[in-house]
């Protein structure tokens with residue numbers, strides 16, 4: 001396990017993993033001899049699959065269960081982790097990763113989609129630990145503090161990114177259910193003392209089936225239950241499909257099937273089977289026989305009908321094409337390849353997809369490869385209404401101007417799997433009509449929800465200590481910035497009502513002198529925040545976990561063009577630090593471009609910012625002055641990096657991720673050579689700075705020469721180390737300088 005001055009740097013997936021091959025050697029070279037060790041831990045999707053099946057693998061193939069180890073480390077005060085974005089895998093992605101590992105000679109088992117015996121059930125249970133958002137909830141043992149650093153915000157104002165115009169006649173809008181959703185059914189209680197509860201289903205004949213035997217609760221913990229009525233959900237989808245058709249707008253669906261890995265794939269699946277109803281009406285029995293799972297998208301149907309005789313397969317494919325004649329056009333992911341919003345559940349993910357609708361003037365890509373007004377379907381009212389508000393605001397007031405708008409940082413409640421984050425093992429599909437209820441250890445029924453067959457029941461839990469910490473963090477940020485802090489809480493939501501009571505109570509214990517604090521339901525909070533935003537004023541959003549996720553992509557994408565430039569800190573409850581690299585994800589499109597044309601447009605600014613915060617935390621916690629020098633000089637280097645516009649561009653022939661790392665190294669070495677706080681470091685880095693500066697032209701030439709043709713990295717989920725190192729470190733001149741440090 002890590003020693004006190006160790007920074008753990010995570011190996012993850014896709015674009016950030018590629019960037020790591022280039023950036024980590026530079027970081028390790030710069031920290032050498034300073035008492036700071038930077039060690040890598042593999043928590044990639046492939047690494048986590050491997051870690052869960054050691055007995056199937058050779059000694060050389062095995063990877064320790066680093067995620068569990070880090071899950072323990074975050075409880076310790078010395079924790080210092082730089083966490084890069086990772087894939088939260090949908091089932092199609094998990095299957096693809098397994099297939100790739102098998103092709104690489106790893107004897108990991110197939111994913112049993114419909115386990116038929118105990119052995120298969122055990123395998124599925126092991127894979128469940130790898131599926132979906134399986135990393136972040138384990139590491140986020142603290143609440144979330146995400147904001148645009150002042151230098152980054154100033155840069156964005158000076159160099160505003162392009163925002164598409166909004167027309168007052170735009171037909172873009174957000175559609176949500178009016179009843180039968182999670183919002184409408186929520187119940188919530190706060191338990192006064194520690195206890196355990198049982199979740200059980202009771203059918204019409206009063207027969208009880210236990211769904212989850214025991215859930216331990218701490219004193220003061222808030223629990224809530226809610227139900228999505230799927231009959232009403234399907235009616236809603238059908239109406240919205242018709243409405244999109246009659247309005248002539250694209251139909252789009254925005255869910256979080258990756259993070260909300262149990263409930264949202266089911267909601268996604270209902271959209272697929274309603275949209276392609278004619279196909280399922282006609283071929284339902286055959287498709288069921290083939291094991292088609294609509295929750296995995298239409299892509300699953302296409303994959304499974306490949307085994308059919310040619311004429312049958314062609315008939316089904318023709319019936320799919322016929323659907324498009326009667327339905328509205330779908331929002332597209334890749335119109336050239338005919339990949340729609342409903343193809344897989346992980347292509348359009350709400351936190352990243354809705355901000356792009358706002359950025360692009362209310363439009364999404366249509367089947368013709370052009371942008372069109374869209375209907376954004378977000379079934380549950382808990383969070384949909386605030387998106388409705390921002391879309392309406394843009395239609396009324398036009399596009400936001402990044403050169404003048406304010407900033408909306410976020411303080412998010414997420415520690416210890418707060419709210420929906422911890423609901424996965426308490427989400428059930430109702431086996432029949434009846435009730436699902438939560439029963440206390442003493443036999444009293446705490447909550448009872450009416451369900452119909454197939455309904456989605458969800459229970460969440462939110463511990464008291466994280467809530468106290470979150471309120472404290474909000475006040476701290478408001479004091480530090482002078483910006484008002486708005487708690488986005490809706491007293492009409494049962495869960496929020498419980499949280500509001502706690503917020504009001506805990507605020508009394510804090511020094512709130514001179515701090516403006518408000519509590520508003522999401523729609524009003526959005527209205528209030530946007531008014532200030534357009535006037536160039538900053539407003540802190542203080543939210544639960546889901547709004548944390550949504551707002552920390554939404555506002556950064558409007559303000560900065562991408563959420564990857566955010567400072568994203570998780571002050572761990574026990575004193576350690578988790579430093580996330582931006583607020584965005586692992587950018588799969590960037591990998592496609594890299595493989596096709598040897599150009600990586602991934603911006604590592606999030607890594608730079610996280611590293612600065614991590615070094616600073618280490619310096620202050622363990623009194624390491626060299627780490628403070630590294631942090632201060634890195635901060636200066638980032639300033640110069642922004643000023644000189646050394647972020648990756650987008651096209652071959654221009655600076656890419658690798659070139660941006662070179663400039664960071666150059667500026668960091670120059671700043672170290674110019675400081676006077678540490679003479680030894682000053683002397684050591686003088687030579688490095690000089691060598692890098694002298695070779696600037698040659699290094700750039702070598703880096704640009706590596707672009708422009710396809711790159712083979714030997715795998716997508718498990719790239720080959722040697723091939724990827726070669727691809728990501730193509731400048732012999734730069735490597736020689738870094739390796740000699």
Ligand SMILES: NC(=O)C1=CN([C@@H]2O[C@H](COP(=O)(O)OP(=O)(O)OC[C@H]3O[C@@H](n4cnc5c(N)ncnc54)[C@H](OP(=O)(O)O)[C@@H]3O)[C@@H](O)[C@H]2O)C=CC1
Nearest residue numbers: 085086087088258349352562564584585586587589602603
């Ligand atoms: N913290 C975490 O671990 C998170 C993980 N994820 C995971 O990431 C994957 C992809 O999610 P997705 O919804 O596509 O969202 P992403 O944020 O990964 O990507 C959406 C778009 O944002 C832009 N972008 C994101 N990061 C960068 C960057 N560093 N530099 C430049 N541009 C960037 C890119 O735009 P453009 O194409 O215009 O360049 C990219 O195509 C999923 O598997 C998801 O589960 C998602 C969020 C957080």
Ligand SMILES: O=C(O)CCC(=O)C(=O)O
Nearest residue numbers: 088133136258259549583
């Ligand atoms: O854990 C996940 O699946 C995604 C997390 C995310 O999007 C975020 O924290 O912003």
Ligand SMILES: [Mg+2]
Nearest residue numbers: 351549553583
């Ligand atoms: Mg997010």
